[in-house]
Amino acid sequence: MTRCLSGAISAVILLASLSGSAASPDVHPTAVRQAVPRAAYEVPRLRSGPPCPQPEQKASIAAIGDVLIHRSIYDDARTKTGFDFRPMFEKVRPALAAADVTVANQESITGGIGIGLSDYPTFNSPFETADALRDAGVDVVTMANNHTLDRGEKAVLQAIGHWRDLQVEYAGASESVNDRRRMRLVKRNGLKLAFLSYTYGTNGIPSPPGKSHLVHRLEPGVLTAEIREAKRLADAVVVSLHFGVEYQRLPNDEQKRLAKLAAVSGADLILGHHPHVLQPLEWIDNGRNGGRSLVVYSLGNFIAAQKQSDPHTRIGGILSADLRKVPGPGPEAGSIGSRIVVENVTFLPTYIRFKRWRGYRVVPLASVTEEELKDAPRVFKEVAAHMRRWMPDLTVADGL
Template sequence: MKIKAIFVALAGLVILTACSGGVPKQQTEAVQAVQQNIVELEPKEMPASQSISITAIGDVLLHSSIYYDAKTKKGYDFDPMFQDVKPYLDSTILTVANQESIMGGEELGVSTYPTFNSPDEIGNTLKDVGVDVVTMANNHTLDQGEAGVKHAAAQYEKIDMAYTGAYANKEDSEKLTIEKTAEGISVAFLSYTYGTNGIAVPKGKDYLVNLIDKQKIKDDISRAKQQADAVIVSLHFGVEYEDDPNKEQKELAQFAADQGATAVLGCHPHVLQPVEWLTGKEGNRTLVIYSLGNFIAAQEETDRRIGAAFQFDIEKDGKTVTAKSPRMLLTYLSFTDWKHYRIQPMYQLPEMKSDYEAKKKHMAKLAPDLSFIETEVSS
């Protein structure tokens, strides 16, 4: 509006000059002043690109010893277990977690393996440490049936936590989970699982959990690309406790890349599997981590206690959106006699140095540009 007003003023001066048949000194000076103002008010150039950072963590799988350890007189408090890694989870624009044990509420009875049911308080803790989105499609989604899914969805909505992969009704399942950031980049989150441990999906209620189906994945990614800048696909797949992805995992990750996924996040093996860059059929680059491992789960074996906060950037340059700068904080779940659970940055544990170096090498073997976070982050 200011620039427009200056041009109007300049035009007025020109008209006055023309009518008078001459150019008085005062008017000449005024025109020069206006011209100077026009130069000073030239709009600044907009940034050529925008970027955001994302963190992804693996399985939040609450066995009985974990929620016994969190029990208080008033309920459950999982906050202390996450405090050492909270600054890292809260340091990025968006954080996504795989909530593997369904948050079905105490009305159904808190339970452990093989049919899990977690207290609502774990949702509060995830919210507190910076998690923005939870993926719900996994082999334990239907552990508490339809009631468990409905309770979890209602609870996430209550605490204003986005979720994807399992829904209380068909209408909700048709809405894409899209996070819009202040930086001007929107991210769609999709989630699918290979199955539900033999528990049948109720007839006519496919919305309760997204099963891996290539046509559905293709259609969902296509819709997501029309509504969001970036698309992150979470796949619950693979073989438990295997350190490397199998043929099916690689094929599905490549399929997602071919549809235009920005990143693929794998879960289910309960151990970490490597990071890799894939090239889609349109020439796009897709960032893949085949398994994020356990973030918190009461499993004693060392590899099952090593998890990660996997971070990367999403850069938007005009119409081009790409994942960049993959990096990782390796974590270790410490506990004694199935008590005192704490998720800790692994680089801070001298006694774990040998395991730490071996895991770094393993995770980067397919992605040499993967770096590792080894500095403290202020909370």
């Protein structure tokens, strides 16, 4: 059986050290050869063989849904000197900070107070929104959504500049053509992760002439090509898709088709946004040596203030999973490559607590009382069953 190259190289190094002892001024080379059998110091002819598999590498990831800052939320965060959103995330901060990489969907552009704050239908949020997310443990934000161009190019550029100042990677929006070409890569625990983000549209607002780079639009050809390039450059690929129909609790056929396209193109984890309510998780056969990718069709609202009669726009969640690199079939017969396995998937349902449009806090859904939410235990069980619809073995957590 052909040994892996590192084992053969180790043998050569060992033999070289033995023969190298003959250079000692106190030992004659002939004495060394007489003491060591001839077969031991003769260097064997190396056979070409596959490289030895590398040790397994793993990175944990957490993901949250829409961060949509309505007026009542930023008014609630207002202080004498600015804004402080940090208390709103304090109850779930441990779950966000524990992951190696945490991803958030920044639905409302964080262009800062300098250009004027605004609410629905054209949002602009304070820089302090971004500060609080960074403080809570967010490492990557996705910016491609139907509100990206709400306040024009200036808001996009200012938001990007602030995320960069915070050392938070951003995906789905770009400040220039060169930035659009840049692959968003994050390294953790020896793994290189690529993040891509796309939106179905921008509420009819066109990109400025010659500046299509400002928002990354969901076009199947571009999606396929960029995921393939990401797979070439990174170990794991995480794709965020802003798609679907608002307030629909199940994905439509187009969502399923695009998620499948992303999976077979190379995506390992697909994060859905836009419906503002939770949609279930599902494993997708990605056609790569029997591998599978994970999709959550919608992570719902992480924080928002939408006036809906049912509680589902106040329910979101934190998806947690491990991305593990394991040995796998390489591009040539007999070679040793690697593949990514998504495992240890957990979902923590969350709830947006507030009263009379004040006192906003994101809390675990299981901690909500009957006074805050009618039939709260029943709602938690229904949400757990909903998220397990196509993934019965999903772990749904009831606390941090």
